[in-house]
Amino acid sequence: MADLFDRLKAECAADWHAYTDHAFVRGLADGSLPEAAFRHYLTQDYLFLIHFARAFALAGYKAKTLDDIKRAKEGISAIVDVELSLHLSYCEKWGIGPADLTDLPEAVENMAYTRYVLERGMAGDLLDLHIALAPCMLGYGEIGKRLAADPATRRVGNPYLEWIEMYAGEECQNACAEEREYIASLADGIGEARFNELSRCFRDATRLEIGFWQMGLDAVRT
Amino acid sequence: MADLFDRLKAECAADWHAYTDHAFVRGLADGSLPEAAFRHYLTQDYLFLIHFARAFALAGYKAKTLDDIKRAKEGISAIVDVELSLHLSYCEKWGIGPADLTDLPEAVENMAYTRYVLERGMAGDLLDLHIALAPCMLGYGEIGKRLAADPATRRVGNPYLEWIEMYAGEECQNACAEEREYIASLADGIGEARFNELSRCFRDATRLEIGFWQMGLDAVRT
Amino acid sequence: MADLFDRLKAECAADWHAYTDHAFVRGLADGSLPEAAFRHYLTQDYLFLIHFARAFALAGYKAKTLDDIKRAKEGISAIVDVELSLHLSYCEKWGIGPADLTDLPEAVENMAYTRYVLERGMAGDLLDLHIALAPCMLGYGEIGKRLAADPATRRVGNPYLEWIEMYAGEECQNACAEEREYIASLADGIGEARFNELSRCFRDATRLEIGFWQMGLDAVRT
Amino acid sequence: MADLFDRLKAECAADWHAYTDHAFVRGLADGSLPEAAFRHYLTQDYLFLIHFARAFALAGYKAKTLDDIKRAKEGISAIVDVELSLHLSYCEKWGIGPADLTDLPEAVENMAYTRYVLERGMAGDLLDLHIALAPCMLGYGEIGKRLAADPATRRVGNPYLEWIEMYAGEECQNACAEEREYIASLADGIGEARFNELSRCFRDATRLEIGFWQMGLDAVRT
Numbered sequence: 001m002a003d004l005f006d007r008l009k010a011e012c013a014a015d016w017h018a019y020t021d022h023a024f025v026r027g028l029a030d031g032s033l034p035e036a037a038f039r040h041y042l043t044q045d046y047l048f049l050i051h052f053a054r055a056f057a058l059a060g061y062k063a064k065t066l067d068d069i070k071r072a073k074e075g076i077s078a079i080v081d082v083e084l085s086l087h088l089s090y091c092e093k094w095g096i097g098p099a100d101l102t103d104l105p106e107a108v109e110n111m112a113y114t115r116y117v118l119e120r121g122m123a124g125d126l127l128d129l130h131i132a133l134a135p136c137m138l139g140y141g142e143i144g145k146r147l148a149a150d151p152a153t154r155r156v157g158n159p160y161l162e163w164i165e166m167y168a169g170e171e172c173q174n175a176c177a178e179e180r181e182y183i184a185s186l187a188d189g190i191g192e193a194r195f196n197e198l199s200r201c202f203r204d205a206t207r208l209e210i211g212f213w214q215m216g217l218d219a220v221r222t
Numbered sequence: 223m224a225d226l227f228d229r230l231k232a233e234c235a236a237d238w239h240a241y242t243d244h245a246f247v248r249g250l251a252d253g254s255l256p257e258a259a260f261r262h263y264l265t266q267d268y269l270f271l272i273h274f275a276r277a278f279a280l281a282g283y284k285a286k287t288l289d290d291i292k293r294a295k296e297g298i299s300a301i302v303d304v305e306l307s308l309h310l311s312y313c314e315k316w317g318i319g320p321a322d323l324t325d326l327p328e329a330v331e332n333m334a335y336t337r338y339v340l341e342r343g344m345a346g347d348l349l350d351l352h353i354a355l356a357p358c359m360l361g362y363g364e365i366g367k368r369l370a371a372d373p374a375t376r377r378v379g380n381p382y383l384e385w386i387e388m389y390a391g392e393e394c395q396n397a398c399a400e401e402r403e404y405i406a407s408l409a410d411g412i413g414e415a416r417f418n419e420l421s422r423c424f425r426d427a428t429r430l431e432i433g434f435w436q437m438g439l440d441a442v443r444t
Numbered sequence: 445m446a447d448l449f450d451r452l453k454a455e456c457a458a459d460w461h462a463y464t465d466h467a468f469v470r471g472l473a474d475g476s477l478p479e480a481a482f483r484h485y486l487t488q489d490y491l492f493l494i495h496f497a498r499a500f501a502l503a504g505y506k507a508k509t510l511d512d513i514k515r516a517k518e519g520i521s522a523i524v525d526v527e528l529s530l531h532l533s534y535c536e537k538w539g540i541g542p543a544d545l546t547d548l549p550e551a552v553e554n555m556a557y558t559r560y561v562l563e564r565g566m567a568g569d570l571l572d573l574h575i576a577l578a579p580c581m582l583g584y585g586e587i588g589k590r591l592a593a594d595p596a597t598r599r600v601g602n603p604y605l606e607w608i609e610m611y612a613g614e615e616c617q618n619a620c621a622e623e624r625e626y627i628a629s630l631a632d633g634i635g636e637a638r639f640n641e642l643s644r645c646f647r648d649a650t651r652l653e654i655g656f657w658q659m660g661l662d663a664v665r666t
Numbered sequence: 667m668a669d670l671f672d673r674l675k676a677e678c679a680a681d682w683h684a685y686t687d688h689a690f691v692r693g694l695a696d697g698s699l700p701e702a703a704f705r706h707y708l709t710q711d712y713l714f715l716i717h718f719a720r721a722f723a724l725a726g727y728k729a730k731t732l733d734d735i736k737r738a739k740e741g742i743s744a745i746v747d748v749e750l751s752l753h754l755s756y757c758e759k760w761g762i763g764p765a766d767l768t769d770l771p772e773a774v775e776n777m778a779y780t781r782y783v784l785e786r787g788m789a790g791d792l793l794d795l796h797i798a799l800a801p802c803m804l805g806y807g808e809i810g811k812r813l814a815a816d817p818a819t820r821r822v823g824n825p826y827l828e829w830i831e832m833y834a835g836e837e838c839q840n841a842c843a844e845e846r847e848y849i850a851s852l853a854d855g856i857g858e859a860r861f862n863e864l865s866r867c868f869r870d871a872t873r874l875e876i877g878f879w880q881m882g883l884d885a886v887r888t
Contacts, residue, residue, distance in 0.1 A: 050732055050735070053726070053732075053735050054726060054727050054729060054735065056726075057723045057724070057725075057726025057727045057729070057738055057739075058723070058726075059723075060719070060720060060722075060723025060724075060726065060742060061567065061720050061723045061724045061727055061784075062567055063720060063723070064641075066716055066719075066746065069716070069719050069720065069723065069742065069746055070746050072723055072742070073723075073739060073742045073743055073747075076726060076735065076738070076739045076742070077739055080732065080735055080736050080739060081739075084732075106426070108331075108334055108429060108430060108433050109330075109334075111334055111338055111426065111430065112330055112331075112333055112334035112337070112338075115334070115337040115338045115340075115341040116333055116334075116337045118337075118341045118344075118345075118727075119337040119340045119341045119344070120337075122340075122341070122344055122566075123340075123505065123506055123569075124569055125567075125568055125569050188637070189635040189636070189637055189638075190635070191634070191635065192633070193632070193633055194633075197508075204328065204333065207330060208333065211330050272510055272513070275504070275513050276504060276505050276507060276513065278504075279501045279502070279503075279504025279505045279507070279513065279516055279517075280501070280504075280505045281501075282497070282498060282501025282502075282504065282520060283498050283501045283502045283505055283562075283789065284789055285498060285501070286863075288494055288497075288524065288528075291494070291497050291498065291501065291520065291524055292524050294501055294520070295501075295520045295521055295524060295525075298504060298513065298516070298520070299517055299521070302513055302514050302517060303517075306510075340505075344788075345727065345728055345791075346791055347789075347790055347791050410859070411857040411859055411860075413855040413856070413857065414855070415854070415855055419730075550870070552775070552778055552874060552877050553774070553778075555778055555782055555870065555874065556774055556775075556777055556778035556781070556782075559778070559781040559782045559784075559786075560777055560778075560781045562781075562785045562788075562789075563781040563784045563785045563788070564781075566784075566785070566788055567784075648772070648777065651774060652774060652777065655774050
């Protein structure tokens with residue numbers, strides 16, 4: 001039987017496709033994405049990660065078991081101890097220094113998704129929170145894996161290959177597999193009404209992720 | 223000395239102007255706004271009001287005094303007992319029936335502002351929440367008053383005159399005056415660091431209001 | 445089949461009995477409760493009501509539907525527009541003036557229950573919140589009804605008869621019946637794991653209500 | 667000038683004394699505390715720590731800066747990666763096995779303090795949360811240090827000496843000093859009204875700590 005994540009994707013198949021096959025993503029795959037679009041995305045992603053660390057902290061508050069708290073701590077730690085530093089070094093390769101990230105104004109699309117996740121997680125419970133996070137966590141893993149496996153993906157001279165390989169990499173894929181299982185376990189035994197709530201949340205969050213890619217493209221449209 | 227609201231506006235003068243003098247607003251003033259843009263705005267505004275009622279409920283939770291609770295209740299009541307019905311009848315004049323409002327997908331710009339307000343109010347305190355609401359509550363009052371007083375505003379045959387007069391009306395203006403005073407009282411004695419936090423929140427909320435007007439225009443751009 | 449409330453009571457039958465048949469309650473029934481105990485209870489109940497108004501406000505924030513918001517507003521309104529005034533006049537009959545209620549230190553047992561409700565409601569969802577409130581709302585109704593129907597309850601010269609009749613009265617009983625149905629509707633379709641969570645919450649809240657009665661008795665023990 | 671913690675203690679000097687010089691504490695100092703009282707305290711303290719980890723997670727959600735998030739993560743980690751294991755081994759020395767800690771019913775006094783902290787931290791901001799935690803974090807450090815320095819404290823054959831030395835130890839004292847400084851920095855520039863709010867919170871939390879000691883003693887009173 002389809003697991004929860006598969007069911008959620010199936011319920012919003014068009015939105016999920018629009019997200020995972022967005023022009024921004026296709027531009028990463030063939031290397032045609034304007035660098036300014038990627039830079040804008042990268043700098044906003046830094047702010048995004050800070051709110052995602054807050055979202056994992058919220059998961060710790062919402063925890064029902066000691067194991068939930070430990071997972072939440074791992075989530076915060078993965079961001080503040082690892083990802084943010086990686087992000088900073090990666091940004092430097094793209095000519096973005098720490099000074100460019102300090103007091104950076106948050107893009108509306110960034111506020112939209114991060115606040116949606118935090119608010120949904122607060123109003124709902126631990127499962128709602130993880131469902132709101134899922135398009136990001138599981139979606140990036142899916143995108144990375146697909147692009148890395150796709151023979152059409154440009155390897156030589158693609159400035160975005162490193163990005164693709166990071167999300168296609170074992171560490172990220174393992175984290176996704178674990179998150180997917182965790183979500184399924186939190187949702188164990190839910191009825192149809194509850195599934196519909198979660199489905200709506202997943203679709204909304206997916207739409208907000210589409211907005212996040214579009215933000216990158218729009219930065220170079222003017 | 224300038225009161226808190228004046229100081230907040232002065233700190234983000236360009237954004238405040240971009241919001242209160244947005245092309246959507248100018249289109250209301252001279253009647254040139256495409257009706258489809260207004261309809262899109264109206265239907266989203268219905269969903270917006272529901273989250274605003276939740277924001278007033280949050281103010282009741284965040285209350286420090288019995289008076290704070292009573293004000294929060296008045297805020298919820300104003301929306302669910304009065305404004306939503308007015309909105310429904312107003313929508314009907316524009317050919318939008320209840321069926322058009324049920325299960326309406328929330329626009330990203332709508333999610334962006336409403337969730338920002340709710341999340342800021344939850345993470346911060348009662349004052350943060352009211353500052354996040356201020357561009358909406360006090361901004362609409364300011365826009366209505368200005369357009370109603372402006373001789374250039376088209377009166378004859380302007381389909382949006384009723385909208386302008388609602389926000390320019392005594393009831394709305396009194397509510398604004400009271401809210402302004404309430405915010406000032408909540409902020410009594412704050413230092414510079416706190417003002418800067420509030421100022422950032424006010425600017426962000428103002429930018430999200432700009433997005434809300436733009437959403438109306440974008441609906442007819444394609 | 446037993447409705448949710450009956451199932452919840454059955455799961456913690458001993459605690460429920462210890463609460464609804466507490467020595468404080470028996471003292472109300474036969475009029476033997478020391479007046480100082482009742483006075484202490486009454487003054488703390490005033491503070492309790494304020495936090496209960498906040499709990500209904502929280503229910504408004506946690507609302508999933510417009511109807512949920514309206515109910516939350518009714519709950520706040522019932523307290524701040526009606527019950528608090530009734531409470532104040534009732535307190536006056538017992539020689540407790542407004543000055544005795546201002547800046548009254550909160551008893552630990554009072555903090556314990558009110559904060560538990562608010563925290564549970566925040567960490568959980570709307571249903572958790574209502575379950576945490578249920579021992580109070582539905583328990584008082586049950587106690588009032590039973591004492592009013594019990595021939596052993598002292599009528600003549602019982603200073604607590606008015607209290608009993610208030611909770612046995614139609615208005616209170618109708619509110620209880622409605623709340624009971626609302627809770628059942630929110631819980632529609634839940635599985636066993638979810639019921640066990642709710643059951644634990646209900647038992648904890650019941651134990652905290654026992655503490656609230658005991659607080660009244662302890663006030664005169666020294 | 668007195669730092670914030672000193673001012674807060676001075677404002678509720680009698681309560682602070684009743685907490686830090688509680689009969690339970692004196693029983694730790696001279697070794698006269700009944701072992702059953704200590705065992706009850708220890709088992710409840712295990713549940714307490716789990717909610718304290720949630721409180722640090724809440725601090726991560728309430729964070730205003732990346733540094734705030736990192737500190738919150740350290741707080742969670744200190745509990746779930748270190749203190750809980752120490753607690754488990756310490757419990758074993760006292761004949762309390764993991765089975766005794768599983769599904770242990772929470773004492774009312776335990777619920778009272780933990781939920782107060784979580785609720786205050788949610789309704790207020792990051793500073794309110796840390797002030798609600800302060801009687802625990804800074805109070806235990808103060809008690810440990812005083813008892814360790816007091817020549818009257820029984821060393822030989824005192825079964826509680828290890829407990830005293832843990833809180834008097836360098837690691838704990840350093841953590842306290844750092845927390846004290848952090849709180850002072852969060853409170854930088856606050857006015858009198860805000861101080862009074864914090865003072866009330868600190869006093870309430872101190873009273874709830876008194877209740878926690880008393881819970882230990884009451885466990886053997888019957």
